[in-house]
Amino acid sequence: MRTLVFLMLGVFISANALASQQEPTIKVNWQHPEKYSDIRPSSGTKKSYQKRVISAFDKIWADFAEKLPVGYRLQVTVKDLDLAGDVNPMYRIDHSDIRVIKEIYFPRMTFDYQLLDSTGQIVAAEQDVKVKDMGFMNSSPIGLGNTEFIYEKQMLKNWFQKHLAPKFSKP
Template sequence: MRNILLACSIAALAAGAVQAAEVKVQWQEPEKFTDIRPANDSRKAYRERVMKKFDGFFTEMAAKLPEGYSWQVTVTDIDLAGDIDYFAGGAGNALRIVKDIYSPAIKFSHVLRDKHGEEVISNEEKLRDMGFMHSLRSVGDNEEFRYEKQMLSSWFDKELLPKVEQYALALPKVSTN
């Protein structure tokens, strides 16, 4: 019975992966981004962790796109929620202090192509969530970069997905007769 459940789980994951669009994320000079500074980590290690996490955010969003689509994203700037306070931690331990005035922002360009390679959407996005401290979230939500993820997910669901749906509806229907 356990093997059958495992096989079904693997099949479901494989089917989900087939439904996802391919995403390629490029990072344009991340060492020059507005705020990708660590509190108590090396700059390089922290920057790599941020990039890996954001790669995951874009991959999660791409999973909602139609099968066969490809999405190219070039991130040109990030301003993480909060700001580093080098005195708040005491004894040389800096802290990232998150307040309303330190809102998250991201700039990126992107091109979405359908399964035939035709351009569906191409744009440069400049997102900033000034109300990030006022959005509802669950009590146990302590995910790293959750404010940035919420900002990106909200943009994706409200802006990009509806355009993809409109594009799909506008395509000529192919008859199978």
Template sequence: MRNKLVICGFAALLCSTIYSAELHSAEVEVKWQQPEKFTDIQPSNDNRKVYRERVMKKFDEFFQQLAAKLPEGYSWQVTVTDIDLAGDVDYFAGGAGNALRIVKDLYSPAIKFNHVLRDNFGEELLNEEEKLRDLGFMQTIGQNTNSNDFHYEQTMLQNWFNKVLLPKVEQHSAALPKVSQ
């Protein structure tokens, strides 16, 4: 009986955490501009369209995770215009028609996107084009231990978000007049 109560309590805590995260995050809309023409969303051993859709879904999730760090009421519109995944597909390395994605320093991840960020009053804070490339993606400590799909790309986006976008949002929030209660 006690185990059931602990499990129910944990489930309630988890649900309330998820619910509060949804309440305290920005809305994000991700659009894809001609993904079939992107520099590198090449599958190694998968259907091209299926793989492209998997990549797009994963990047949608990355942008959702980042938007969760923005203040409530903000809206963020992102249009992805190019992706170059870490590594390169070698169609001869796998032998017998099995391609492999080879990840080396030479094949760094990159992403290009346009984005518009609006505050909770609808005021446009940013309207910019970003061109990110992580040339040192293999030198970061702990990078090679994570086997998540598109880990290098996710880390590149997180680093940009934390170093560039969040400080701009915090600066804007600090400049707003304080409302007395």
């Protein structure tokens, strides 16, 4: 009986250790997306487009989780988003607005973040970070097909590599 109790205790401890290793390392909070500068759909409802954008950006942020050291966590609060391009009712195809991509409509995002190490200590934190890519049409990867939000993804990747990666990279 005693052996069974120790065996069950060992399984319980192992399961808890495994579960804690699988915790998400990036948590994104979307603060009032209905008020963002540009999260307008070219077609469909605004609510469903917001959900699609948030889901896509959650995946973009989640990609950065793989680059964090084990145990590190990143907490982000997105305060504003302005997608590349502009939806203008003047440009329509078959009664649907289209998103026009021009250099003057560059992607932008405002957010707060905290980077925490494995002990929970804050390694880096900043509020009202304003990220933009005014040269997005010249600096983003070409030939990736119709990858949605590629300009915004490249903008965030550049920010991550320039500002966060040095905080945990080994010298």
